[in-house]
Amino acid sequence: MEMAKSDRFIKSMTECDPADRKWIFGNETDDPLRYAFDAKRVVHPGVKGEMLPKEKWESTWKMLTGKPGKGGKRAAYVHIPFCSAKCLYCGFFQNLTDRELEDAYIDRLVEELRRDSQEPFVASHPFHAVYLGGGTPSSLSERNIERLLRAINEFLPLANDCEFTFEARIHHFNDAKVQACIGGGINRFSLGVQSFNTRVRQSLGRREPGEKVIERLHAIHRHDQAAVVIDLMYGLPLQSMEVWEEDVRTLIRCGIDGGDLYQLNVYNDSKLNDAISRGSLPPAAKTAEQALMFRRGLELMQESRLRRLSICHWSSGTRERNLYNSLSKSGSATVPFGSGAGGKIDGYTMFVDKDIKSYLQRIDKREKPLMFVMSPREGYALYNDIIAQLERGHLNLLWMKAGYGTDVEETFSPLFGEWARKGLVEMNGDYMDLTVAGQFWYVNLTQAILDGLVLLREGGKHSLTVRSIAAQG
Ligand code: SF4
Numbered sequence: 001m002e003m004a005k006s007d008r009f010i011k012s013m014t015e016c017d018p019a020d021r022k023w024i025f026g027n028e029t030d031d032p033l034r035y036a037f038d039a040k041r042v043v044h045p046g047v048k049g050e051m052l053p054k055e056k057w058e059s060t061w062k063m064l065t066g067k068p069g070k071g072g073k074r075a076a077y078v079h080i081p082f083c084s085a086k087c088l089y090c091g092f093f094q095n096l097t098d099r100e101l102e103d104a105y106i107d108r109l110v111e112e113l114r115r116d117s118q119e120p121f122v123a124s125h126p127f128h129a130v131y132l133g134g135g136t137p138s139s140l141s142e143r144n145i146e147r148l149l150r151a152i153n154e155f156l157p158l159a160n161d162c163e164f165t166f167e168a169r170i171h172h173f174n175d176a177k178v179q180a181c182i183g184g185g186i187n188r189f190s191l192g193v194q195s196f197n198t199r200v201r202q203s204l205g206r207r208e209p210g211e212k213v214i215e216r217l218h219a220i221h222r223h224d225q226a227a228v229v230i231d232l233m234y235g236l237p238l239q240s241m242e243v244w245e246e247d248v249r250t251l252i253r254c255g256i257d258g259g260d261l262y263q264l265n266v267y268n269d270s271k272l273n274d275a276i277s278r279g280s281l282p283p284a285a286k287t288a289e290q291a292l293m294f295r296r297g298l299e300l301m302q303e304s305r306l307r308r309l310s311i312c313h314w315s316s317g318t319r320e321r322n323l324y325n326s327l328s329k330s331g332s333a334t335v336p337f338g339s340g341a342g343g344k345i346d347g348y349t350m351f352v353d354k355d356i357k358s359y360l361q362r363i364d365k366r367e368k369p370l371m372f373v374m375s376p377r378e379g380y381a382l383y384n385d386i387i388a389q390l391e392r393g394h395l396n397l398l399w400m401k402a403g404y405g406t407d408v409e410e411t412f413s414p415l416f417g418e419w420a421r422k423g424l425v426e427m428n429g430d431y432m433d434l435t436v437a438g439q440f441w442y443v444n445l446t447q448a449i450l451d452g453l454v455l456l457r458e459g460g461k462h463s464l465t466v467r468s469i470a471a472q473g
Pocket residue numbers: 082083085086087090091092093094134135136169
């Protein structure tokens with residue numbers, strides 16, 4: 001007789017390393033918010049596909065883009081791999097601003113957009129979100145901003161209600177650049193503020209005092225042409241709970257369209273990790289302290305009646321939709337452009353060459369300059385849906401069964417029961433809802449379900465996704 005799925009799951013769990021088991025079921029604790037796990041396991045939950053050999057990258061790209069899309073909402077991601085300085089906490093820095101290189105880069109990026117726009121997949125139906133990220137798009141000269149936005153408008157079929165986001169840093173985002181963006185159709189600005197506290201900002205190498213940041217946010221918002229949203233981070237060195245509360249209150253008071261409350265991750269190869277290790281900065285908050293900051297941020301946002309769009313993102317009105325993030329998390333097609341851009345089409349994931357010199361040369365050779373392509377993992381649509389739903393704080397169990405024929409509830413009943421007992425989730429009819437503690441640990445819970453499903457589908461030894469952040473426990 002075939003073993004029940006829940007028994008197969010339990011059997012596989014009893015066979016796995018006890019240290020790994022703790023990463024799935026969590027710790028035995030009365031304080032799940034702070035101690036349910038020893039640390040966050042991954043930065044973004046996911047299931048990786050298989051790396052294709054280099055000789056197949058170009059032909060796979062041609063295969064994916066050589067036929068019309070299937071319809072549905074989709075996005076484009078355009079990467080600007082320049083920053084005017086390297087931020088202390090950053091794990092994504094690529095190149096320092098260099099105007100000559102920047103001009104050459106925008107020439108090639110425009111050419112990449114032009115060439116790809118002739119592919120049936122790109123041309124076939126509208127893009128609903130375009131995201132210019134980096135790096136720092138606002139580090140571009142005004143002229144290059146105009147050139148790039150003109151090319152995007154000319155070559156990509158944008159939906160009339162396309163969310164068109166431009167990532168910016170207050171420091172160099174002057175009025176002329178803001179005007180260039182608005183003139184080019186940008187309708188959403190995402191600004192990395194991190195903290196309004198001048199001392200915290202300056203310890204991170206951010207030059208403007210908090211008051212200046214607020215003044216600039218108001219000035220950008222006054223154009224009344226685009227949603228203005230910001231990122232705040234909790235757990236930064238020198239950021240006490242009082243400073244954090246004031247950061248969140250300032251976000252609410254300043255009347256912009258929304259914001260993200262992000263947990264600081266200290267990357268092993270970041271300058272922040274070096275500065276803390278050398279003692280030139282006090283340590284960042286430990287994970288348990290960050291958990292309390294997360295809860296306090298949540299309480300303040302709830303008191304202010306801002307609309308919550310995901311576990312870490314809020315909107316103050318009708319303008320902010322957070323569409324690009326929702327589409328990319330749910331696995332919708334995202335077409336990548338520019339050195340360092342990542343994308344997804346039909347479950348394949350791909351990344352454009354991060355080495356800018358090589359990117360320029362390969363565009364001149366008429367290649368799509370990819371640096372890897374991964375094939376889809378069987379069941380990727382289900383995995384993406386689980387990631388997207390838990391990102392919003394719940395899992396619709398009935399939908400999982402009806403939409404994918406996978407009885408997640410039955411399969412994981414021993415695990416969900418354990419999480420409920422530990423205060424991480426609540427089972428409410430067809431839904432599993434994350435508690436506040438579950439929301440703080442949602443990447444671990446999501447990764448646990450994904451690992452469990454992979455194990456059951458594919459068998460073999462259970463191997464947990466390697467943690468990629470420095471220990472903050
Ligand atoms: S601007 Fe963004 S990408 Fe550039 S160094 Fe700072 S955090 Fe990193």
